[in-house]
Amino acid sequence: MPPKREPSLLRRWTAADLVMPREPIPAGLYLVLSVGCFAVLLLLWSILTYGKFIDPLFLPTPGRVFQAGVDLFVEFGFIFDILNSTYRVLLGFVIAAILGVPLGLLMGTFKMAEAVIEPIMGFIRYMPASAFIPLFILWLGIGDVQKVAIIFVGSFFQLVLMIAVVAKSVPKDMLETAYTLGAGRVQVIRKVLLPASLPGMVDTLRIIIGWAWTYIVVAELVASSSGIGYMIISAQRMLRTASIIFGILTIGVLGLLTDYGFKWLYRKLFPWVD
Amino acid sequence: MNDAAKLHIESLSKTYAGDGHVVTAIDRIDLAIQNREFATILGPSGCGKSTLLRIVAGLAKPTEGTVWLDGRAIDGPGRDRGMVFQTYTLFPWLTVRENIQFGLAVSGVDRVRQEQIAQEFVGKVGLKGFETAFPKALSGGMKQRVAIARALANNPAILLLDEPFGALDAQTRSLMQELLTQIWEELHITILFVTHDVEEAIFLSDRVFVMTARPGRIKAEIEVPLERPRSYEIKTSETFLRLKQRALALIREEAIKATQHQDTE
Numbered sequence: 001m002p003p004k005r006e007p008s009l010l011r012r013w014t015a016a017d018l019v020m021p022r023e024p025i026p027a028g029l030y031l032v033l034s035v036g037c038f039a040v041l042l043l044l045w046s047i048l049t050y051g052k053f054i055d056p057l058f059l060p061t062p063g064r065v066f067q068a069g070v071d072l073f074v075e076f077g078f079i080f081d082i083l084n085s086t087y088r089v090l091l092g093f094v095i096a097a098i099l100g101v102p103l104g105l106l107m108g109t110f111k112m113a114e115a116v117i118e119p120i121m122g123f124i125r126y127m128p129a130s131a132f133i134p135l136f137i138l139w140l141g142i143g144d145v146q147k148v149a150i151i152f153v154g155s156f157f158q159l160v161l162m163i164a165v166v167a168k169s170v171p172k173d174m175l176e177t178a179y180t181l182g183a184g185r186v187q188v189i190r191k192v193l194l195p196a197s198l199p200g201m202v203d204t205l206r207i208i209i210g211w212a213w214t215y216i217v218v219a220e221l222v223a224s225s226s227g228i229g230y231m232i233i234s235a236q237r238m239l240r241t242a243s244i245i246f247g248i249l250t251i252g253v254l255g256l257l258t259d260y261g262f263k264w265l266y267r268k269l270f271p272w273v274d
Numbered sequence: 275m276n277d278a279a280k281l282h283i284e285s286l287s288k289t290y291a292g293d294g295h296v297v298t299a300i301d302r303i304d305l306a307i308q309n310r311e312f313a314t315i316l317g318p319s320g321c322g323k324s325t326l327l328r329i330v331a332g333l334a335k336p337t338e339g340t341v342w343l344d345g346r347a348i349d350g351p352g353r354d355r356g357m358v359f360q361t362y363t364l365f366p367w368l369t370v371r372e373n374i375q376f377g378l379a380v381s382g383v384d385r386v387r388q389e390q391i392a393q394e395f396v397g398k399v400g401l402k403g404f405e406t407a408f409p410k411a412l413s414g415g416m417k418q419r420v421a422i423a424r425a426l427a428n429n430p431a432i433l434l435l436d437e438p439f440g441a442l443d444a445q446t447r448s449l450m451q452e453l454l455t456q457i458w459e460e461l462h463i464t465i466l467f468v469t470h471d472v473e474e475a476i477f478l479s480d481r482v483f484v485m486t487a488r489p490g491r492i493k494a495e496i497e498v499p500l501e502r503p504r505s506y507e508i509k510t511s512e513t514f515l516r517l518k519q520r521a522l523a524l525i526r527e528e529a530i531k532a533t534q535h536q537d538t539e
Contacts, residue, residue, distance in 0.1 A: 171361070171363070173359050173361050173363045174363050174365065176331075176333050176351070176357075176359075176363075177357065177359065177363040177421075178376070178380075179332075179333065179350075179351035180331055180332075180333070180351050180352075180353070180355060180356060180357040180425070180434075181353060181356070181376055181377035181380065181424065181425070181428060182352060182353025182377050182380055182381045182428060183376075183377075183380040184380075187380045191376075191379075191380065192365065195365070195367045196365070196366075196367070198367075270367070271408070272366050272367050272368075272408040272409070272410060273366070273410070274366065274410040
């Protein structure tokens with residue numbers, strides 16, 4: 001095992017150490033820089049708005065946005081919008097995953113499946129999910145089904161292709177080793193290909209759910225009566241800029257939380273990953 | 275022909291379709307490996323020695339010829355031919371013990387027996403105390419020890435090793451050679467080993483087959499009369515050096531040929 005780095009306090013870091021390509025930096029400094037970036041943005045925002053450099057109609061102050069958030073929760077039942085959106089995202093994502101993961105694995109494992117699936121998936125994934133909205137309204141109406149369908153279209157095709165890449169990247173030597181140890185075809189798939197693909201699969205799902213969060217707004221901006229996207233579009237009609245910004249920030253936070261959730265799950269499930 | 279041979283390779287050829295021309299990887303190789311023999315195929319890189327081993331393992335199909343193990347023609351991979359690769363092929367999601375048990379598990383050996391056998395081979399390769407470690411915590415040498423134990427736990431009729439120490443540093447490689455010698459002297463199983471390292475070939479083997487550069491043929495056979503058990507000290511003995519010199523001369527010719535061949539390509 002490579003020797004552990006000395007604790008940052010004991011080590012003398014020179015300025016040159018800190019800008020070495022890909023070399024580690026003290027953990028404390030890392031945290032300060034990460035938080036600092038948020039702080040600087042907030043500061044910049046504050047200066048621009050409290051200093052009255054910008055019309056509050058375009059960019060309200062952080063305080064106004066916070067107040068708008070409180071109002072949204074207290075008076076407008078924003079929590080139900082959040083729950084609605086979350087429900088749609090999760091449903092679309094789960095359906096995409098349930099269908100997409102096996103299909104992707106199939107495609108990454110068997111050349112026959114690849115020949116059938118890859119060209120069509122590669123073609124459809126370039127069609128923007130938002131362009132399906134008018135079509136889905138026509139087909140499915142303006143209820144939850146249509147929203148979920150948009151999420152599904154936005155995630156499914158990418159998911160299949162990415163899962164296939166994960167399955168394909170399992171080293172062939174590993175499969176061959178299993179054969180020489182007496183494993184049959186089915187055992188090689190069940191006992192080697194699947195477990196070897198699992199971390200990559202979870203990581204792919206993490207990325208895909210991030211995209212699903214961005215599609216929900218697109219889906220809810222048009223012909224909707226609830227959800228975060230609906231709140232944003234209604235706020236725009238009333239020129240409540242602070243609410244728009246709060247809505248956008250909410251989605252950012254939700255996306256970040258899901259991301260951390262998946263990362264936590266990944267570490268719990270796969271302590272063996274290098 | 276030697277019908278008593280453990281492994282019998284009969285006029286084996288393998289050709290590939292390159293771009294526009296046919297590449298002959300190995301050309302009409304005949305070999306007979308005796309029961310409990312440690313045999314090594316020594317050749318320059320790209321001579322097709324790995325191809326030969328892969329055919330014996332059943333992972334590649336020959337264009338012509340047949341490989342017989344215990345009188346049966348080989349058709350596809352099987353647990354009677356354990357293989358250790360140059361690359362690290364441990365299953366990273368399994369612990370050391372579970373890796374060693376893999377072959378036993380897929381062939382339905384009961385769990386208690388699996389663990390007994392795994393424990394036995396953990397001891398043989400000197401990894402006591404690492405049974406529950408994941409491969410990521412192991413050094414390259416330790417990983418290859420597990421790979422050897424995993425192949426041996428299956429009790430194969432022959433053990434195939436494809437440059438298993440090629441990725442290790444010189445000191446570790448030397449220690450691994452001694453370990454493998456010890457294991458062979460103890461278990462006395464049939465081994466077919468592939469390497470481009472002359473010293474490694476002589477130190478380990480009863481017989482060394484030197485291969486020609488592409489297309490691969492058997493160019494010479496060197497008997498290694500060094501007594502056993504062997505330790506690293508014999509590497510400086512007179513017999514060892516004489517054998518090494520002979521093998522070096524043979525392999526050097528082929529290496530030069532291979533370089534010239536590459537230059538003209």
